[in-house]
Amino acid sequence: MLLQVEGITKAYPGVVANSDVSFSVGAGEVHALLGENGAGKSTLVKMIYGLVRPDAGRMELRGEAYAPAKPAEARRLGVAMVFQHFSLFEALNVAENVALGMENPPPMKELAARIRAVSEEYGLPLEPGRMVGDLSAGERQRVEIIRCLLQEPKLLIMDEPTSVLTPLEVEILFKTLRQLAREGTSILYISHKLEEIRSLCDAATILRRGRVVATCVPRDRTAREMAELMVGAALKTPERRKAALGPVALGVSGLSVESPIPFGTSLKDVSLVVHRGEVLGIAGVAGNGQDELLLALSGEVRAEADRVRIEGHAAGHLGPAERRRAGLVAAPEDRYGHAAAPDMSLVENALLSGAVRKGLVAAGFIDWGATRAFAQEIIAAYDVRTPGPEVAARALSGGNLQKFLMGRELMQGAAVIVINQPTWGVDAAAAAAIRQSILDRAAEGAAVLVISQDLDELLEIADSFAVLNEGRLTKPRPVEGLTMEEIGLMMGGAHGMEVAHHAG
């Protein structure tokens, strides 16, 4: 046994993140930690990596007591971690980023040479002098992985590594991970993508509300069985009610927009149409123009009038409030600060986007009664768990706030609904509910444009499918009959990634 975890418990004020968690990982084993958001996976690995200290329980690494006080100690003992977000510095170059994750980095020149050597060995090409801000998501992850590999870890922890990768990049990552496992490195793999786990992992520990509820061999179970173990209940697949396509409700032609975001991607000649009753899914790896597309559609970034048409009327020159009035609502990805004002109450947040369409403002005065009723309606319809509508948006968990924000846009009866990442960070049951209501709106005759990085989600709800790649949109195609290979080709993107044919 490489790592043995016994009876780990960690409580935060008001929540028990982990309660009496035990599992073990063998040498060279790829072990999955499965669970919904908030199940305690991240807290658990943070304790293994020394970022958080457990309240009770013990860990053993290679048969010796293991209680890292800080990440540096964990790294010294051979534990490395690839984070899901937040561990790269955009304005620093690759070598500097790698050096920051090492205990005793060699001088920069030597480090650059070693980065080149390791990246060749594992087929993850990287240029040490490049700014991380200019790299694609896949390349950024390579930086993280190489940072870990340079320290020759015994245990590699990966926290949702594939959430930002194209299918091709995922394949390359898996080859690298299998190669590492063959060489004797153990991998602790966190994900809620079940098919990936079935193809990669030797064993899985399933967490629910901080407790271990099951262990299994992923290959022997279906994805659905594992999902039900995670949720603890039978899952409902969203139902699609086939509605006849109506007239075009959203038309975009030749839209090119400079990105207002630092290190952002400008949109280049984007054209699309969405009919009433249709869901158009837009896939693509984060940072390929998704945020910019949302900004250009919501009206935060304006273009020439003719470029964007809402129900036949030129709207490219209109701002967000005018576009809402014209019938287009938009839900951006970033919940805290873009979709919601975090320190304002749910009622106030309901007003911010609902004022125009729900008629919550009369003669310059806010109708607080109607606004509160609107907020309460959303809370009830979308099962938002909150003590009341006066609670600050920040106080809600990510998934709950997402439900509220989705409800806020979906319940305005708009002709066109644009959503970026509808179920990002939301657990399986709530995600299913959100997808269902997107389908319901479409069945009622709304044109819906969903931008998402979750391919399975898009294939489940979309009628037609397109890919954003470096700011360019592929020609939308009907989802029916689309194969994974074709999607992979559309997504392209995995530039020059090849796994080296490594002897061993």
Added chain:
Amino acid sequence: MDWGGIDPVILVATLMASAVPILLAALGETVVERAGVLNLGVEGLMVIGALGGFVTAVHTGSPVLGFVGGAVSGALLSLIFAALTQVFLANQVATGLALTLFGLGVSSLGGQGYNGIKPPATGPLLPEALGDLPVVGPILFGHDWVVYFSILATAVTWWVLKATRAGLIIRAVGESHEAAHALGYKVNRIRLLCIAFGGAMAGMGGAYISLARVPQWVDGITAGAGWIALAIVVFASWRPWRVLLGAYLFGGISVLQLNLQVAGSGIPVEYLSMAPYLITILVLVLMSSGRGRAAVGAPAALGQNFHASR
């Protein structure tokens, strides 16, 4: 050589000395901002340093100890800012502004009774014979030690930020505190140390005003130098050698303005007195507008407090 009653050699030599206070303060603030902290209290730190340095020098009779005293008092005051923003997570802008007002008030109170006293002089560092050489003498050899120290400090700050691990960590913390935290760096502790360094440098800059430039104690002696230092940091896009350039440019304008007044130029004095501040505003507007922020290399986490959750 003589341009309308102004000797360019003397002009350059004076601007080097007159730039020292803003140069030192701006170098300190550069490090603070590179670590992601916006300390608008530089003016307050400078004026406290000016008083601390003056009092120490008067009582010990040693100008060198005076500068140490100035640095220590600046660092101590900055620790209040550090405690408020890094421990209690107070808003950095508001705290910085309060620090300026607090520093001005405290120095005014503490400075009572020091008016009209002359501090021990800080003389030229090198033998006078060198300073008497034509042209290069006044410019290169005629200065007191603090002028050389300020140039050395520029070089050291540049080297530390660019080439050392400490500098890399400071830049990393200012770029993304979440990522730095995830890698196990103590974000708030690193920032606290940077703030203290910034305070010491601002304090020393202030001490140079009261010990060498003026040299005596007057209420509000820094007269806005702290604000100019803040502007220079942005103007220099957070790079030490450009800070030096900016400080000399701004120092040069204020010296030129005095010289022109003396030389009886046709331009009204008021316009000249305004010039450095106008340029400051112009620079700030140009560099902080819209896309400029990232393009000029502003630390991405500038002004944001960090609280380690989970």
